[in-house]
Amino acid sequence: MLYIDSITKGIVIDHIKAGYGFSIFKHLGLDTADFTVALIMNVPSKKYGEKDLIKIENVIDVDLTMLGFIDPNITVNIIENEKIVEKINLSLPEKVEGIIECKNPRCVTSVERNIVHKFILIDEEKGTYKCEYCDQIYSWEG
Amino acid sequence: MKHLIDPMDISIDELESLFKLAEEIIKNEDDFNNICSHKILATLFYEPSTRTRFSFEAAMLRLGGQVIGFSEPGSSSVMKGESIPDTIRTVGSYVDIIAMRHPKEGAPRYASYYSQVPIINAGDGGHQHPTQTLTDLLTIKRTKGQISNLTMGLCGDLKFGRTVHSLIKAMSRYENIKFILISPQELQIPEYIKMEILNKKNIPFIEVERLEDVIDKLDILYMTRVQKERFFNEADYIRLKDSYILDKEKLKLARKDLSILHPLPRVNEISYEVDEDPRACYFDQVEYGMFIRMALITKLLGVM
Numbered sequence: 541m542l543y544i545d546s547i548t549k550g551i552v553i554d555h556i557k558a559g560y561g562f563s564i565f566k567h568l569g570l571d572t573a574d575f576t577v578a579l580i581m582n583v584p585s586k587k588y589g590e591k592d593l594i595k596i597e598n599v600i601d602v603d604l605t606m607l608g609f610i611d612p613n614i615t616v617n618i619i620e621n622e623k624i625v626e627k628i629n630l631s632l633p634e635k636v637e638g639i640i641e642c643k644n645p646r647c648v649t650s651v652e653r654n655i656v657h658k659f660i661l662i663d664e665e666k667g668t669y670k671c672e673y674c675d676q677i678y679s680w681e682g
Numbered sequence: 683m684k685h686l687i688d689p690m691d692i693s694i695d696e697l698e699s700l701f702k703l704a705e706e707i708i709k710n711e712d713d714f715n716n717i718c719s720h721k722i723l724a725t726l727f728y729e730p731s732t733r734t735r736f737s738f739e740a741a742m743l744r745l746g747g748q749v750i751g752f753s754e755p756g757s758s759s760v761m762k763g764e765s766i767p768d769t770i771r772t773v774g775s776y777v778d779i780i781a782m783r784h785p786k787e788g789a790p791r792y793a794s795y796y797s798q799v800p801i802i803n804a805g806d807g808g809h810q811h812p813t814q815t816l817t818d819l820l821t822i823k824r825t826k827g828q829i830s831n832l833t834m835g836l837c838g839d840l841k842f843g844r845t846v847h848s849l850i851k852a853m854s855r856y857e858n859i860k861f862i863l864i865s866p867q868e869l870q871i872p873e874y875i876k877m878e879i880l881n882k883k884n885i886p887f888i889e890v891e892r893l894e895d896v897i898d899k900l901d902i903l904y905m906t907r908v909q910k911e912r913f914f915n916e917a918d919y920i921r922l923k924d925s926y927i928l929d930k931e932k933l934k935l936a937r938k939d940l941s942i943l944h945p946l947p948r949v950n951e952i953s954y955e956v957d958e959d960p961r962a963c964y965f966d967q968v969e970y971g972m973f974i975r976m977a978l979i980t981k982l983l984g985v986m
Contacts (some may be wrong), residue, residue, distance in 0.1 A: 620722055646807045648786040655792060662878055673788020674809055675874045 544578050544595065551602060552617040552624075555595040558582055560590025560611055567606055570596065585634075605633040609640075634661050636669065640678065647674035685794040685801040688976065689812045689852040696981075701820055703977040703986070704970070710917055711744070716974065717985050722820070724777040725751035725767070727804070728760065728784040733946060733968070734804050734813070738781045741975035751778065767796040774799045779983055781813075782788030800982040808842035814945050815848040816828075816978060817971035822902060823964055824970065825941045830857040832842040837864040837893050838906035838926050838951060840871040845945040846906060847875055854879045862896050866922050870915050894923045897936045903928070905944045907951050929953040 556564060560582050570577045576597035585591040608630035618626040622627050641657045642649045649655050649671070658672035669678045683691055692700070707714050713716060723742040724760065725735050731754065740748045752758040770793045781802045782790045787809035794801040804896075805811040822829050840846050840863055850871070853859050853937060861880070863871055870889055880887050890896055897903065908926045910919055927950060928942065944952060944964040957964055980986050 579819070639764070644787065646785075646787050646809075648766070648784070648792050648806075649786040651786055652789075652792065668877070670874055670878070673791055674807075675787075675872070676879075677877065678875050 544580060546622050547576075547597045547619050548622055550598050550619050551594075551596045551600065552619060553593070553596075553602070553607070554615045554617060555585070555588065556592040556594065556614055557588070557611050558590040558592055558654055561577075561594060564592075564607065564614075565594060565612060567596075567610070568602065569628075573598075602668040604628065604630060605636060606639050608633045609636045627653075632661055632664055632667055635659070641676070642674060642676055644671065644674050644676040647671060647676060649673055683982070685790075685797070685803075686812050686982070687791045687803045688810055689815045689848045691812070692816075694855055697816075697819065700816065700974065700977045700981060701823055701961045703980060704820055704973045707973050707976050714745055714980070716744060716746040717980060718745035718983065721745075721747040721779070721983055721985070722728065722777040723747055723751075724773050724780045725749060725753070725977065726758075726773065726780060726782045727751065727753045728755045728782075728789070730754060731783055731805070733971075734783065735781075735974055736813075737968075737972045738802075738804065738813075738979075741972050741979055745976055746978060747778075747979070748837075751781075765937065766793050769793075770796045770801075771798075773801070779979060789876050802982070805844055807844070808847075808850045809844050810848045810851075811844040811847050811945075812852075813975055813978065814845045814971070815852045816903070816974040817967055818845070818849050818943060818945070819852060820968040820970045820974045821943060821963055822941070824966075826901065829853070830859065832856075832858075832901045832905065833862065833899055834861040834902045835864055835893075835896060835900040836904045836906070837928075839869045840865040840906070841869040846871065849904065850875055851879055854883050854885055859885060861885065862899060863887060863889045864891070864893050864896060864926075865889070866891060866908070866918060868918070869908065871894055891922060893928070894925065894932050894935060897932055897940075898915070900940055901934065902941045902943060903936070905942065905948075905951050907949050927951055927953065928956055928972070930955050930959075933959060938963070957972045 561579050565579045578595040580593040582590045583593050612630050613634045614630050616628040617624045636659045638656050647658050659669040662668050662670050720783035742749050774797050779800045781804045783804040784806050787807040789806050836846050940961045942962050
């Protein structure tokens with residue numbers, strides 16, 4: 541069994557669907573962090589069978605919108621003095637900006653420089669978004 | 683309503699108020715021929731258009747206003763690579779209102795985020811065409827007396843037909859509307875219209891391939907053009923092409939009170955012999971288009 545120390549003050553991102561930990565790790569810029577971080581993959585989980593987990597020994601701003609969009613089942617635990625002081629359950633964000641790109645070649649986002657790709661949640665159950673500009677449907681299959 | 687980008691930007695009350703104003707303009711046009719003096723409309727047409735641009739320009743001139751603009755991007759700084767926000771901020775400081783047509787979907791919405799003056803979407807790619815919808819709704823109201831309790835057939839290219847998308851959106855807010863969507867499978871309406879409008883609002887609709895199978899059920903028939911190059915294979919085109927041409931023979935199957943609409947330009951999807959049929963409304967539709975644009979410009983500029 542792999543053993544990783546508990547953290548004193550920082551953040552634990554738990555219940556990441558197995559296989560998605562690395563992409564979240566990179567999205568959060570943790571691959572270039574100068575503080576202690578751990579990415580643990582394929583951890584046995586009662587709830588999901590297997591899960592990924594990220595431990596961050598530092599207080600950083602976590603983009604909850606991005607995390608919720610990638611996987612709304614993720615839990616973010618805030619740790620102080622080795623204890624969980626806050627547990628944040630995520631949900632699919634109403635709007636996501638600059639995280640995914642519209643794939644419709646007829647969309648204005650395909651030609652304009654500096655345009656921010658924006659998506660609006662239209663069906664929470666199915667995790668369906670639409671491009672704010674061209675209405676192209678984007679289904680999250682996380 | 684500050685801008686008109688999508689048909690849903692206008693509430694039903696605002697629509698009614700626009701129709702009322704358009705009716706007043708039709709009856710007493712002279713009363714309105716100076717209300718936009720000292721106002722300037724810019725028509726920014728990033729792709730060619732005759733009808734819509736002329737309709738906007740004629741509308742503004744008949745209101746006593748002035749018009750500037752370009753009818754192809756080659757004659758503007760767009761060719762030098764200027765972004766939409768820069769063009770809009772520049773033009774917006776010269777004029778009072780902008781009508782914009784663009785080949786890319788969502789371009790007018792993007793423009794509206796940077797504009798100090800009202801932006802009207804005059805057609806964006808295969809996406810939306812809300813002022814054509816105003817035209818269509820006014821035509822339906824004038825010919826049918828109301829925009830409810832109607833079975834509407836939309837025929838042709840429903841995938842890339844922006845007028846169809848806008849019309850379905852707008853009609854979905856009226857009571858007891860049923861849609862019969864007539865198109866080849868390749869050209870069925872986009873998924874977002876089904877998901878967000880038809881399914882979400884439980885609006886009855888069916889999708890069929892042949893006009894002659896359903897024409898007898900329709901109160902309104904909205905024709906659009908099917909282009910050969912939109913088909914994936916020629917065999918399907920040959921099998922179906924005649925099904926999307928309205929002629930006297932097919933009209934024999936239709937109701938006596940059918941109204942035939944078409945956003946124009948027509949190529950061959952409505953035979954010329956149909957023009958003489960009292961059920962043909964598409965040339966009235968063109969005229970209403972100018973009056974409803976006069977009403978829209980008047981409202982957006984707040985001059986009445």
